[in-house]
Amino acid sequence: MQRPFVHPAIEDITLESVLYALADPTRLEIVKRLAGAGGACGMNCSAAAPADLPKSTQSHHFQVLREAGLIRSERRGTEVVNALRCAEIEKRFPGVISSILKASEKAKKR
Amino acid sequence: MQRPFVHPAIEDITLESVLYALADPTRLEIVKRLAGAGGACGMNCSAAAPADLPKSTQSHHFQVLREAGLIRSERRGTEVVNALRCAEIEKRFPGVISSILKASEKAKKR
Numbered sequence: 326m327q328r329p330f331v332h333p334a335i336e337d338i339t340l341e342s343v344l345y346a347l348a349d350p351t352r353l354e355i356v357k358r359l360a361g362a363g364g365a366c367g368m369n370c371s372a373a374a375p376a377d378l379p380k381s382t383q384s385h386h387f388q389v390l391r392e393a394g395l396i397r398s399e400r401r402g403t404e405v406v407n408a409l410r411c412a413e414i415e416k417r418f419p420g421v422i423s424s425i426l427k428a429s430e431k432a433k434k435r
Numbered sequence: 436m437q438r439p440f441v442h443p444a445i446e447d448i449t450l451e452s453v454l455y456a457l458a459d460p461t462r463l464e465i466v467k468r469l470a471g472a473g474g475a476c477g478m479n480c481s482a483a484a485p486a487d488l489p490k491s492t493q494s495h496h497f498q499v500l501r502e503a504g505l506i507r508s509e510r511r512g513t514e515v516v517n518a519l520r521c522a523e524i525e526k527r528f529p530g531v532i533s534s535i536l537k538a539s540e541k542a543k544k545r
Contacts, residue, residue: 340538345458348451418538424530428450431528 330398335413338394346393352386359409360426440508445523448504456503462496469519
């Protein structure tokens with residue numbers, strides 16, 4: 326039996342941990358993929374990590390994102406489905422995640 | 436003769452380095468002090484670091500902030516004056532620094 330995923334309550338999420346989680350290019354990329362094209366929030370995705378990353382590295386990045394409160398992970402059979410906790414984060418830290426996603430889209434286009 | 440401070444050009448500043456610099460509570464506090472009360476941007480300050488920090492730790496934090504492009508440091512006699520590069524950062528990454536400063540003010544009030 327696998328251990329269930331642990332997610333922090335929204336009021337326990339800290340700004341510093343959110344910023345730390347997003348300061349890594351791979352994790353920012355994962356969050357962007359989860360957010361879907363155009364910076365919109367909410368898409369679920371079970372394959373958001375760059376495919377060339379070792380499985381253990383992928384797991385580590387998803388763990389950091391989960392512990393920072395940025396994503397919610399759920400086991401469905403043998404698969405793990407991850408979803409951004411975008412609405413919750415927006416409510417707790419208005420504008421932070423949306424402006425970061427927008428800025429990161431813009432930076433990529435250059 | 437002391438070496439002059441080196442500041443990255445605005446187009447060389449990366450979102451990841453800005454987020455990394457702000458992910459540390461002490462550096463976020465320094466940036467908040469530089470931004471002045473209420474999240475407004477622009478105040479210069481030569482004593483923005485918490486006073487109980489060792490001088491070398493203070494220097495390290497200011498260096499990280501400077502290299503990330505968040506502050507501009509200038510020697511005036513024996514003193515170093517630091518200023519947030521807020522307008523430049525806002526132009527490059529709209530909403531990022533302002534929403535982080537606002538969120539951090541809000542988090543503190545809780």
